[in-house]
Amino acid sequence: MGGDISTRWAVLIGIDRYSATEMKRNLDGCVADVQETKSFLENCLAVPPNNIDILTAAVGDGLNSQLSPTRTNVLKTLKNLPRKAKPGDFVYIHYSGHGDRRRTENADLKKNTTLHDEVLCTLEEDIGDVELGDILDYLAEMGLFLCVVLDCCHAGSATRHRADSDKIRCRSTMESPESREESTHDDAPGTRGGQRNMSAIESYSWLNRPRRYNLIAACQSYEDAQEITTGSRTHGALTYHLIESLRSFGASKIPVTYESLHQTLEPKFQSLRLRQQPLHLGDKTRIVFGTALSNETPPGLLTSVSNNNNSETVTLVDGGVSHVGVGDCFEIYRPRHVYLGLVHGKAVSVARVRVTEVKDFESTAEVYYGSLRDVQVGWLAKMSHRAQRCDVNVWHHGGRALGKAMTDLAQSSRDPLAPTTLIFDQRRHVPNPDFNVEITQQGDCRVLDRHWQQHEHLPLARLSQQFGVERLTYLIQHLSSYRRVAEMKNSGRRPNFTFHFGPMANPPSEYLSAWEWTFTNNEPTRVLYVAVLNLSPAYGVCQLYPGQKADAELVERRQTVSDGIAIEIPPLLTPASSRKGFQMRDVFKLFITTVPTNFSHYEIHDLTDNVLPSGGRNGKSVSLNTIAPWYVVEAEVISSFDGVVYHSFLRFPNQASA
Template identity: 25%
Template sequence: MTNQTPNFYALLIGINFYFPHRLPEGNYYKNLRGCVQDINHVETYLKDTFNLTPDQIIKLTATASDNPDQPQERPELLPTYENIVAKFKELTAKAQPQDRVYIHYSGHGGRAKTIFESLKGFGALDEALVPTDIGQPNSRYLRDLEFAKLLEEMVAKELVVTLVLDSCHSGGATREMSGDDRIRGEGFIDMTLRPTDSLVAPLQELAQNWQASTENSRNITVVNGLLPEPKGYTLIAACQDQEFAYEKVFEGTERNGVLTYYLLKALREYGTEIPVKDLYDRISNLVHNDFKRQTPMLIGEINRSFLGSKSVVANRNAPVMKVDITKNRVQIQMGESSGLKKGAEFDIFRFGTRKNEDSEQRIATVKVVELGASDCWAEVTQLFGFRTINNKLAEGMIEIGSPTVSLSPGLKQIRKVRVLLPDPLPQISGVNVEMLPDILKAKKEQVEGHRWIEFCSEDEKDENVDYFVSLNSEGEYWILEENKELVKNLLFPIKVDEPEATKRLINRLIHIARYESILELDNEDASADFNVNGKLKVEVIKSVKRQEVVLNADGQVPVLESGEKITLRMHNESKQVLNISALMLQADLGIVKFYPKSLGGEPVDPESSKDYTFHMDLPENYQEGVDVIKVFATVDATNFELLELPPLDQPRPGIGDKNPTTALGELLSAVVDEDNPQRNIRVVTDASEEWTTEKVEVVVKKSVV
């Protein structure tokens, strides 16, 4: 047991018992069986780990009793609406800035007719946590605007907040539950007329807070609209929208929430200082392996330890999802939609490894043999530090959530380059212009990531060339596209006689090759009726005189002023839920995943759309540029942050640095197999039915004052 932790508080809410009452159309919230047990186990863990005193833990539970109409607990200890709000406010008042606050909720999530019609519109719904007494006609939900306000008050007081929701929070998620009593959620919408006042804050204040929160996060909400995008706190939710939160008997006869069980198990194994991203990589895959229809979400502040006080840099490497000992292989959370190909190789490191160059932590090398849209299976080719026969896996060698680092992308996305010297040759002091082709070739071999480009032989035809390098009359390097037009958006020329000019030029060519490989990433398979490919439609919309105008209709290229507000409308035209992510390929040749900021993907219902409003901007020193909005839709959420690139001429992770920090940096800078050279300008897939992508070009101009 550790010394008492004076700056730690917990609010624990678990609801097994729901007061019986038939809602309109005969609906009701059924009792659950594992929520109170979750809370009791969390309480025991916190007491044992932090030696917390009774006044540091606030617990509200509702436990079924022999009386079907009454729970075991006294009224003041029940998680009613009034008690929940009061305890949130009590904890916020008690805790001091920088104190740690842990909130754990196990129970039902629900949807009800909104009481904020002036804000949300006629017929809109409120997402909510469901108190134990909601079966009483005059009882109230803890609605989305109220929940967001309670958390905002904690963040405003500079509390370090961690929130775990072990419940379903999508009404749509429960449509197919078919009476499965392992699921925490109901599929109906409660249309009961209920009190419209709030104990959290005046309705106008709640609405203002919600508008400010969603406006700042550009209208992103998470957990099916229950909360704005978290800012200032960390949230782990049991499942994605349209999924289920399950209970299960793990030990003996007691049920527990699957998320809570694996969360506590991991904390006992790895301690409270485990980075939250490492913790999530482990428990999310353990949960998903148990129940295919449950994929936990990690959102908000992730650059810190889970229940500790340390700030850490989140590990963005793709984790191990499963281990199949019988087939000597592992499943990795990276697939075709991130540009991966069969034959790609990864190193696997011990769970919790922070530095990829630490060879003592390396467990195995694996090679991709089976490829999906968002994940892959890779066979073990070598094990390190284990005595085995033929590098065969055994139980416990590789843990779920272990980080992986790519060694090769499985294909060579090589761009061919030709040097075209002008005739007559310019005279440049201190530079042997005639020898520049040989100088550039020699310099290329010294630059990390140089295998992304190769210089053509003299007999290579121009039609096979991707980039041409030439000189202008000012003695500056030009980089030309295959059509011999200047590469767009290259503002700052490199003079031949500048220090490190040849190295800078090679780095630009490598950067452009990587940028264009992501720009051209595509899925050309449309062979099956149930294929999601081609089922994503992207529109760029502008409001003109209160009317929506689609700017990219019929293939038009929108022309916008810097700072102008637009809406990106992403349509899911398929028959299943798709996870939507969007990259901005910027004028400065940087790539940023801008939507959604904190999630692997934003779930969008079948035949539905998602809007995202933002402002178009130009990088510094640009008067005009071309941005490309590239939107991905995948059946399973995946990490498109792996495709990010810094602007041109800035150090590239995995290229300019000795210690790459992202899996994509490793992937794109890797030393490829020289014995099997491949070259593929356009990165396509062969037969994936689980992802698709669309892109829209936008011209952005500096506004004229």
């Protein structure tokens, strides 16, 4: 899960000194980058100093056989990581220095991509992109989780220069004409000021190949990697703003994804008019400095204390809507033990509590170990045991070939935080299972609801295929989250309002159908808040109104708000959509509350053919402003294909609500 902390390791490489005699070849801020990164890792993330390998060359340094960032030392350090780190550990690799691009030595591998090799300019000899990529792939195959940061120019331009200086720090421009023949920068920015070449086309980089790790590069292939000066110190622009962004996330109670980090980095570079934009490659849903995906951290696993009631109970900011249930156990940690929503590996909780009462947006828990005496508002609570789970009947029609897969499937249910309980004993009668799974002898899995009706349009999960167990497990968990929203009913009295939902007068032709809704607050004295969620036929949940994951929209008394909705066929259903008899259902839920409330934490992405998550859970919002019962109005748009044209019609499951 996202809150788990594996052992962390780091390899930090910084090279200022490239020549003892020609100072123009040298850089200014690379060693400072390493020092700042080391301080952040040790002081904020509690990475032990012995777990950090440092290879630096400052201006004036001589070559140290063991600690100098030579090609030999860098490769040796990287290859030795599996001897120290164990599978499941996290490794941070940082390089600050020159980069370059030269004619490829791997034409057989790159014949359909690029004629260039991108290199890191380590001392004595470069490290090429193919070799580096192979090593990183090897480390990932050994079970290590990697984040690689390259604060250099990695393609198209090999400069790293300060915006306030006319000194060029491009390794190629420092070489003699004879040496420059081996480097290929004819298509790179050629001005001394490092102007971005807007007509350049980003070529394929071998580092852009499919990967099992995340890579953050200082700039696009047609841009310069710059240095900036703050006070008396010089840093790479990427390193400086990366550390600054990570510190800004420091107090987060929610693990930070690479997508969130990148979305924070980009505006910093734009606002400062830096002629570079950082590049992220890899799974954007993976958690920074963690070993999980964001969708593997479902709501309720990480929460915080909103009130210390007395020496025996605390109030947690999450409740039933975040999958917290009576009997769930949490461990409470001091703020210094939590950073980026992650708990330090050696941190010890101050108390363990068990949930005794659950409301929609909060829960009460009593202490059963430790003390609540010092616990304060805002302290993080991490779930250690989930009491209430979905019951899943698993029916297997035999077949020894699936023995290992069935064992792995059973093992996945033994996780104390797993949201499902898998029941394999067919003699055990479960009167109301949440789901039923039927597995054929060939390993094909049919997921059925509690009434033994098959879910329509589900992607296939096959245990005999690679990641078959993970696919089925994720599918069940995803459906569980979807069903929770689908079954949400009224939790408060009906306010005085008018709601209309109907076809759009002049719909855009590019959509299957288009609809519009209006909501009028008829309350004489109070405001209402509204939000609209769409439950898609691909089992996704999206907040349509208001946008940007905002709190429910405030509607003044006697005020009317409206919006349009376009119906499209999701990619999962595209193959079936041209067949006669095809039908899909979009569900729209209008939530009305009397206080500001956020519903975006229900969002989950549509399922896709590969079943495994590609976008991940959109993430739980910040803590809700207050507790609020809601009233729900539901509308359904049914789209069908008769073999010639598509038809759409509207129905209200609860006529009284509409």
